[in-house]
Amino acid sequence: MENREFNLLDERWIRVRYPDCREEEVSLRQVFAHAHEYAGLAGETSTQDMAMLRFLLAVLHSVFYRVDEKGNPAPVKSKMDAFDRWKNLWELGRFPQYPIENYLNQWRDRFWLFDEEHPFYQVPRLAPEMKNVKVKPIDKIIGEISEGENKKRLFPSRTKKERQKLSYAETARWLLFVNAYDDTALKSPKADGDSGAKKEKKLSISPGWLGRLGLITAQGATLFETLMLNFVLLDGNKKPWGEPQPVWELDTPRCGERTKIPMPDDQASLLTLQSRRVFLERQDGMVTGFGLLGGDILDTVNCTAEQMTIWKNTDNGLVPRKHSYSRHLWQDFASIAAKETYSEKEKTKETAPSPGIVIWHELLSKRKILNIEFIRYRSVGMEYSSPQTSAIVNTFEDSLSFHLNLLTELGEAWTNSITSAVRLCDEVANQVGQLAKNLVLAAGGSDSDADGDVQRAKEQFYYRVDMPFRTWLQTLDASQSDTVREERMKDWTEQALEIAGRLGQDLIAQAGPAAYHGRTITKNNKDTFFAAPEVYRWFKNALYKYKDKGDQQ
DSSP states (O other): OOSSEEETTTSOOEEEEOTTSOEEEEOHHHHHHTGGGOOEEOOSSHHHHHHHHHHHHHHHHHHHTTBOTTSOBOOOOSHHHHHHHHHHHHHHSSOOHHHHHHHHHHTGGGOEEEOSSOOTTSOOTTOGGGTTOOOEEGGGGOTTTOOOSSOOOSSOSSOHHHHHOBOHHHHHHHHHHHHHHOOSOOOOSOOTTOOOOOOOOOOOOOOOGGGGSOBEEEOOSSHHHHHHHTOOOBOTTSOBOOOOOOGGGOSSOOOOSSEEOOOOSSHHHHHTOOOEEEEEEEETTEEEEEEEEEOEEOOOTTOTTOOSBOEEEETTEEEEOOOOTTSOGGGGHHHHTOSSEEETTTTEEEOOOOOHHHHHHHHHHHTTOOOOSEEEEEEEEEEEOTTTOOSEEEEEEEEEEEEGGGGSGGGHHHHHHHHHHHHHHHHHHHHHHHHHHHHHHHTTOOTGGGHHHHHHHHHHHHHHHHHHHHHHHHTOOTTSOHHHHHHHHHHHHHHHHHHHHHHHHHHHHHOOHHHHHOEEEEETTEEEEEOHHHHHHHHHHHHHHHHHHHHHO
16 A cells, blocks of 8 residues: 555545536646636535635645736735735636636645655554544544434435445545534544553634634635635734745644644634644545544633634623524625614614624725625534533524625615614514414413524514525615615515515414413503414514504604
């Protein structure tokens, strides 16, 4: 067996999709040479695509932070250097090959999937830290299976035979995924038959870095546009990043288990963060197993070098705000684009920065460098078991499109109005939930009996309002007058209330005889009669108050 095998520069391993929906595996060289021809990445899962996207971005940072589009040495040292570099690449409409080929050839020896000293995205198998690590079956690395040691999927997506061996190409893709999204179900490093290694106190392990973020990316019409829209060349202070140092440029791979490291000052280091220490086992041209330990650990508090997350304020500082599978991305519009956010719990306004990529797009738009009408953002979330995060429970994604000019100063009034529109939806959803609760009470149930009905009613409202809100949002243009903005807000208020009203009618129609008969409930020495017609009247009155608010905006 050869010590070196499967060089990622030349072998086909990156899955891409063409505009006609054809899919193909291409090499690292090919993906950059033809990025403008591909519609996007086409990995096994959306989470795998996110890990792949960040890897490709790390290559771009490593190349074009040092040389210009012609390959001439020209480090990005100032704000204007960053804008000029990005503008020149964007206007080419494709990636120039000479600078990328020159860089990849220089580091060719670091892109072997199997190598004794520098295996790609891995730790050398013979590293002392990996001596007692137990080898797991290779199917445990497959992110689309995501099952525990003791809990198997009832309807697995692959047969037992298909799971026993993986091709080098697919394994390389999952290698990126496991470094980014792995759960915390790590076993003891003790190997089979080993008497046990000396136990040392270790840092608590956390999910992979991307699993800890409210991950958000920009999506273009081609893979070239997608990469460029996520290629952020300035930090939050509008200053250049530090010298790129992707993981493959390290003289020696980091091997220490659960190593806390400071937040990198360059994007290439962060984009190639190794949250796990991995080695692969192979046999007869297939990968059959792997070893795994906790790797680099970053603190999420004030980790503002991260450009692909939405944020929230906490008592400790700024932290990533994870997505929830129960929320549409437009419900987080305030966290994406608005200048201020609103705390429903505290009834106060609070500020948190937009994601770094959004701020970058705002800067490019202000300088008329980014010349597109609409911008599309995509969120990808990973839900882990709670509270242990020892298993992946759910993967979900969403996207949102709106006029790019809403991100500029011209769009500030509009973004605040959109935030108000989202808040209206949340408040109206609560009214729908209250109607569902009152119907349960009218039928003889208790507050706790109503919990499920309340949740289902609110979910149904968000489901019905989802597409109308997205359609309405795309009609908003910051170049329109304040009068138009007020009319648009009034239109949305009427539309949202109409949707809620129809849902309220459906809930009343579905109420049983007991709810129509009703009952009297005594609370705080006050008698209140609950019956379907009565609680529906309360609901209609509550909606009417929101109509008055909409007329005043």
